Each structure stands twice: as structure tokens, then as C-alpha cells.
Amino acid sequence: MSQPNKYFISENNVPFNDVFQFGLSVDCVVFGYQEGQVRVLLIERDADPYKGSWALPGDLVSPNEDLEFAANSVLNKLTGLKDIFMEQFYTFGSVDRHPAGRVATVGYYSLVKTNNYHPVASSWAKSIQWFDIRELPELAFDHKNILEKGIKTLQHRVRYRPVGFELLPLKFTLSELQELYEALLGYKFDKPNFRKKILAMDLLIALGEVQENVWHRPAKLYKFDEGRYRALRNEGFAFEL
């Protein structure tokens, strides 16, 4: 490495030997949705520290991989899925957040379509399980903190961007959509008004299909129109629910 000393004159008097002394990890808040419940995927740690505790899935970042890549890998190993919706939300770097040294962690949240996942245990996970976000266990490290921030971030973003659809199967009914939003935000919507509003946005494609095997009037199925959303957004349209 060329002239490293010259490169790292810190205003803060960080001695050169201390520069490359940080660990870096990613932690993922993996959201799922089923039966009216918003859930997150947690693992039971099978390695010290906090062996036996529940924790967010995460891993150390390797020096030769990007953060997004590392976050994607975590999720891919856990669920077998690729190209999952995923966004960074906050970085946690308290001095004492990791017992073994200075490890900063970058928080990502991801949204998993209900039908698709296939969680599998891994070398540091004894088991893996979905938890209702209203009934969370104790968590290792500062993961409670991270998880809460992740939930708040999702609750905010879901109102201003059509990310909620990532949690539903490709085909869904308007009632399912409404229930999802109610579960995410914690309050109720008026059915007629919710429908009017969401349909007025012109972001849903009616598939011409209906539910099957239901013991009441079957609901129409819709899917989200990704292309239409991008087009509208370029014209200045702002999703807001």
C-alpha cells in the first residue's frame, strides 16, 4: 500500500496503527407478512458471544465485498432467495456494541414475499424462526435497537413509497393489501375509501381472475404495475398512502 502514513493524517489524531482497526458487519431485518401479522426472521445464535440468544441475521463483511453484496449474501444463505428487495436504513457504531472489539454494523431491511421463502439454518444459527413484531424475544447485542429502528423506517417508507407490495404474493386482493397496511401501520382504514384511493393511483392491474376456494364472494385479484409506477414517478407523481 503506497505511502499510507501520508494518506492518513487525521484531524482527530488517530494514530496510523489504529486506522484499519474496525470490524464491519451487516445486519438484516427481514420482514414477512402472513395472516395479518408482520413478522421478522430471527436466528438463534450457535456461536459466542450470545450463544443461544435470538439475534438478527447478519455477518461480517469481507474486505473485498461491497455492503450490499454482503447483505444479499446473508439473506440468500438464509432463504435461498436472490434479488430480494433490500434497503439500507441506519448504521450502528457505538464503541461498546460488540464485546470482542470495535465492530460497526450497517442495518438493512428486506421484504420477502409470503410464498417464496425457505429459511434454512446455518453454521452460526441453531434455528431460525419468524416472530410477530408485536411479540419479540430478547435479542443479542444491540439488536433490539436495530430492529426497532428498522420497523420505524419501514413504517415510514411504506407510506411514501409502494414498497408494501414486496410483502404480498404477486397476485393479491384489495382486502389483503388493506390488511397489510393496517398491520404495518397499526391503524384501520375505511374500506371504500381505501379502495378508491389506491385504485385512483392507477398502479394496480386487475388480472381478471378471482379468488378460489373461499366460502364467500370471491375477490378480484390484482398485481402491482411496476412499470406504470416508474413512468408516473418520472412525471412527478408521488405515492402516498
Place this chain on the structure above:
Amino acid sequence: MSQPNKYFISENNVPFNDVFQFGLSVDCVVFGYQEGQVRVLLIERDADPYKGSWALPGDLVSPNEDLEFAANSVLNKLTGLKDIFMEQFYTFGSVDRHPAGRVATVGYYSLVKTNNYHPVASSWAKSIQWFDIRELPELAFDHKNILEKGIKTLQHRVRYRPVGFELLPLKFTLSELQELYEALLGYKFDKPNFRKKILAMDLLIALGEVQENVWHRPAKLYKFDEGRYRALRNEGFAFEL
């Protein structure tokens, strides 16, 4: 450090020797506002790499200080100010973003009241200068990227939280407030409607004072009611402009 090997079994096969190999820095997008212009504070680097280039003020984090502390220090050394409004917005960690090795950087933006700052040069800054956000120079590293993300974050947050007041002096007129929002968001508001809306929120205290030394009808001065905002927020009020 106790049994470090046991602590770092990575799913990702990060070799133990590679764990504590990251540099960590903070970079600050310091916003100011004057004469209808939104400005950011940039430094001219006096150290390699990118010596002579303009860059965001930032510094390496020392292993024994928290991120917020580091970000505050940067700003304090630059402006002499303490307890400045400051929020984290995104973390940038591409493998090749720093020529000397793997350095991830946490982006903060801060808002500085117009009257208060006192920028001073420093050991790695040859000079320091405010730039209109519409007329930015070339920047070192990936700072263009960071700066743009910072601007977008501010533009979003300013609509949903009363952060804009941090850019104005303690006492301000409604027109000044309106001009600030117009400069930040890049579009105009209707004067009567802007006033009605902002006053209806009941977040401003009329000081009973007026402007002086103006050659037209002097405007009333207001200040932001921090306590009232907190109270309203607890009742479920959501600021939105």
C-alpha cells in the same frame, strides 16, 4: 481480547485476520442558508490523496469514540460550534471508494444557523468555503455521491419534520421561512396559503417584535416553539409541509 477466534466464526468465511481490517470515517454535509441560497461547507484538501481537491469535511473515527461524537468533532473543529443539529443519513462502503484501503464512511448532515458559524481552516484543509448547492465543484473520493444523497435526504426530511428552522436565525419572518423552503425544495409556495398552513400548525411563537432597518413595512418576527412541537407530536400530530 478473550478468545477472539471463537467470537468470529463468519458464515461468510471471513478469515479472522481480516476481521478488524476496516477503516471507518464520518463525512459531514454541512448545510447553511443565506440570501435565498442553500449552501454546503466544503474544504480544500491539504493532504493526500486528492490534495487540492474540494471535499466534504470528515475524519477518521478513532476506535474509542462513537460515530456521533466523531461527527460532532468534525463540525466543532470547523466552525467552533457545539450541539449542532446533526443526523446520520447513509453509509458508503464500496470496496474501492478509498485509494488507500477499505474505508467505510458514515454520512451525516448538519444544519447551521446562518448567524452562528465561524469556519476555520485546519490541518488537512487548505481552505474552507460555502458553495451554493446548485453550483458545486468537482469533489474528491465519492463525495459527489455522498453530497447528493445528503441533499436528497434533507429535501425529504424537511417536508415531514420541522428541521428547516435549524437553518434560520432564532428570530425569523414568515417570508424568510417561505423563502427557505422554496430554496430547499426548488418550487414556489403561494404566500397567503403558506402562511395559513404554517400558522395553523401552532408551532410558531409571535415575538411581538418586528424587523428593523427595512425600507418597507417591517415583518413580524417569530420563533419556533420546540416544546410545543414535542407536545403535539406525542398527541400524534405529524408535521408536514
Place this chain on the structure above:
DNA sequence: TCAAAAGTGTTCCGAATACACCCATGC
């Protein structure tokens, strides 16, 4: 008296709310 910006009032329209009602299906 004039220019300039502060500040107010009124009308209009569209969107959100509240709520009542009808429809299709399985049993």
C-alpha cells in the same frame, strides 16, 4: 405619493371522511 413587501379575506374545487347499501358465494 409611490414602491415594495407585509399581511388578510374570500371563493372555488377536489380529496378525504363517514356511512349506507348492494352483490356473490358456500352452506
Place this chain on the structure above:
DNA sequence: GCATGGGTGTATTCGGAACACTTTTGA
């Protein structure tokens, strides 16, 4: 038929947009 949830229509209210107007100051 009835229970259950799907789906629609309408009257009302409220907030935002548009815009015209008055007020206060310095020069």
C-alpha cells in the same frame, strides 16, 4: 334462506389552490 366478506355510491366536510385586496413602512 343466511352468514360472510366483496364491492359500490353518495352526501358532507375539510383543507388546499387561486387570487384579489388592504396595510405599513422608507424615501
